Amino acid sequence: MPHCIIDTPIGLAEICGDEKGISSVKILATKAERSQTIPPELYDCVSQLKSYFNKTLKEFNLQLNPEGTAFQKKVWKQLQCIPFGKTISYLELSKQLGDTKAIRAVASANGKNPLWVIIPCHRVIGSDGSLTGYAGGLQRKRWLLNHESKYKQESLFNV
Numbered sequence: 777m778p779h780c781i782i783d784t785p786i787g788l789a790e791i792c793g794d795e796k797g798i799s800s801v802k803i804l805a806t807k808a809e810r811s812q813t814i815p816p817e818l819y820d821c822v823s824q825l826k827s828y829f830n831k832t833l834k835e836f837n838l839q840l841n842p843e844g845t846a847f848q849k850k851v852w853k854q855l856q857c858i859p860f861g862k863t864i865s866y867l868e869l870s871k872q873l874g875d876t877k878a879i880r881a882v883a884s885a886n887g888k889n890p891l892w893v894i895i896p897c898h899r900v901i902g903s904d905g906s907l908t909g910y911a912g913g914l915q916r917k918r919w920l921l922n923h924e925s926k927y928k929q930e931s932l933f934n935v
Contacts, residue, residue: 778815784870785829785923786916789892791818797841798884800890801825803912816824821894828893831923834860840892851885858899861924887911891921 777913779792788804798821813918814822820838827833842852854872858864866886870879889897892912898920902908910917 777925778817780811780814780818780822781888782814782825783810784825786912786919789825791821791825793817793821793841797839798894799841799843801892802890803892803916808871825893829923836894838894842895842896844888844890845884847881848885848888851882852889852891852895854901855886855889855897858896860896863899863901863921863928866900866908867903881905883909887903899924 777792777794779790781790782805783789784803786803788808788810790800790802790804790808791798792800794817798818801821811865824836824838826835828836829837830888842849844852854869857872866879866883867876869886870876870882871931874880886900887909889895889911898910898912898917907917907921908913
């Protein structure tokens with residue numbers, strides 16, 4: 777599958793996808809070489825990610841093709857409805873999906889999101905407003921939320 781590795785302000789990201797859509801965007805935990813060329817199938821994704829990090833894009837418009845269960849895809853689709861610069865709790869997300877008892881399953885699906893930043897799982901926080909689990913690390917979650925905040929401040933969250 778075509779892929780590339782790009783620099784972002786919070787680490788190297790690997791993008792994978794083909795003519796059916798972007799299947800994954802993940803932050804790399806290890807060092808890797810940046811791609812010298814970008815496969816044509818990934819141009820739009822790379823461009824939109826750069827625009828997001830430059831604060832000129834608030835909503836991604838990409839063909840997505842993540843692998844997951846029907847339930848995971850339902851959660852990921854709902855995550856895309858969270859506006860730029862806003863947060864919701866896991867409980868609120870469960871309510872939006874129609875089952876408050878599914879909060880653990882919703883949190884699990886959120887944690888398995890294969891499309892880092894594009895499907896904004898970083899916008900989901902604890903019911904008490906706390907910063908909770910994030911596959912890319914809480915420091916990245918904090919950075920992303922501060923990046924999307926319209927108010928410039930020292931830090932939106934203390935962890």
